[in-house]
Amino acid sequence: MPKKPEILKATTLAQTRLFHIEALDLEFSNGVRTQYERLKGRSEGGAVLVVPMLDEDTFFLIREYSAGVHRYELTLPKGRVEAGEDLLEAANRELMEEIGYGARQLEHMTAFTLAPGYLGHTTQVVLAQELYEQKLEGDEPEELEVVPWRLSELHKLVACEDCTEARSIAALFMARERIMHGL
Amino acid sequence: MPKKPEILKATTLAQTRLFHIEALDLEFSNGVRTQYERLKGRSEGGAVLVVPMLDEDTFFLIREYSAGVHRYELTLPKGRVEAGEDLLEAANRELMEEIGYGARQLEHMTAFTLAPGYLGHTTQVVLAQELYEQKLEGDEPEELEVVPWRLSELHKLVACEDCTEARSIAALFMARERIMHGL
Numbered sequence: 001m002p003k004k005p006e007i008l009k010a011t012t013l014a015q016t017r018l019f020h021i022e023a024l025d026l027e028f029s030n031g032v033r034t035q036y037e038r039l040k041g042r043s044e045g046g047a048v049l050v051v052p053m054l055d056e057d058t059f060f061l062i063r064e065y066s067a068g069v070h071r072y073e074l075t076l077p078k079g080r081v082e083a084g085e086d087l088l089e090a091a092n093r094e095l096m097e098e099i100g101y102g103a104r105q106l107e108h109m110t111a112f113t114l115a116p117g118y119l120g121h122t123t124q125v126v127l128a129q130e131l132y133e134q135k136l137e138g139d140e141p142e143e144l145e146v147v148p149w150r151l152s153e154l155h156k157l158v159a160c161e162d163c164t165e166a167r168s169i170a171a172l173f174m175a176r177e178r179i180m181h182g183l
Numbered sequence: 184m185p186k187k188p189e190i191l192k193a194t195t196l197a198q199t200r201l202f203h204i205e206a207l208d209l210e211f212s213n214g215v216r217t218q219y220e221r222l223k224g225r226s227e228g229g230a231v232l233v234v235p236m237l238d239e240d241t242f243f244l245i246r247e248y249s250a251g252v253h254r255y256e257l258t259l260p261k262g263r264v265e266a267g268e269d270l271l272e273a274a275n276r277e278l279m280e281e282i283g284y285g286a287r288q289l290e291h292m293t294a295f296t297l298a299p300g301y302l303g304h305t306t307q308v309v310l311a312q313e314l315y316e317q318k319l320e321g322d323e324p325e326e327l328e329v330v331p332w333r334l335s336e337l338h339k340l341v342a343c344e345d346c347t348e349a350r351s352i353a354a355l356f357m358a359r360e361r362i363m364h365g366l
Contacts, residue, residue: 001255001345002246002248002255002325002328004248004253004254004255005248005324007253013197013199014196014197014199014202014204016196016197016204016206016220017220018220018301019197019202019204019220019222021197021199021202021204023199024250026250026324028248028324028325029325030324030325032324032325034324036250037199037200037201037202038250038251039202039222039251063185064300065185065187065188065211066296066299066300067207067209067219067221067300067301068221068222068296068298068299068300068301068302068303068304069296069299069303069305070187070190071187071299072184072185072187073296073299075299110341110347111347112347112348112349112352113249113251113252113256113347113348113349114297114298114302114348114349114350115251115297115304115348115350116249116251116252116254116256116258116347116348117247117249117250117251118201118250118251119251119297120251120252121251121298122252122347123349141188141209141211141213141215141217142185142211142212142213142215145185155360155366158293158357162184164293164294164295164296164299164305165295165296165297165298165299166295166296166297166306166349166350166352166353166354167297167298167349167353169295169349169353169356169357170349170350170352170353170356171349173352173353173356173357174341174352177338183338
């Protein structure tokens, strides 16, 4: 593995409720100096994305208004890990709030970055199985639509114009590898 | 499809060389009003991610310093679509700059969002086949390491700690579906 560049200086350029932009003065191991901008991660606890399996084939998505692209998107349920929560607790709470199920079996599958070149964000992925009906009130401004789909029809999902989120797509392929092929 | 919330007002909160943070005042179709923050996309032309196939099984990754997470990451080659370039031209240029190959066959596969709830970023994904050796100078501060891998060993790649980028992982699974299963 190459030697990391040295961070000579980190300067906050802007900070809002959700975002924190930093400038990094870097020196690479070959002596080249440069400045990069990056966005720091959104929260200390990080974010969690849940793959909720109703059975070996059926999973649930939500259809939610997505302000970043100003349209409704089909994605896996997700949210922030709150202070004092562990990852699996947060996954189960988001599941109850967003799709109305809890899970008896929760398992950490992987961690994703979004665009590691300029975003610090990391999302933990949790596979949820052995679901039971249990609704918790969330803080969404409107009711979310819950959409069941099948792993055996994943190729049709990724062809939908409103299913574009790379994290959800990558998590579903990895869940399918694990559940259907034991990988 | 539900009716989109109305954007009552969009206010720039901060703007730097790379980032543009906006506050949106929204009214949902049920009358609920709320304010969201979002990051606008990085550039007009958008970003392109390339899946470069040397043969039916072998593809190329790059190992690159990623400032957002301050470590080296294994990802597919990618970059911005520059003014005056079309998408496939940009894909081929990035390929030549980052891995030292051009492609005789370039095909738009899909478009990904990263976190559509609060990021406007969209990445176009291009499948590159029929490669030939052709190096272009890029603007990287240090030489990138080019790493060959196999679609048949994708499950080993996604288990690597330095391969976390959801876009690359999702694009590789989708390329495998297309190349190996015609989906």
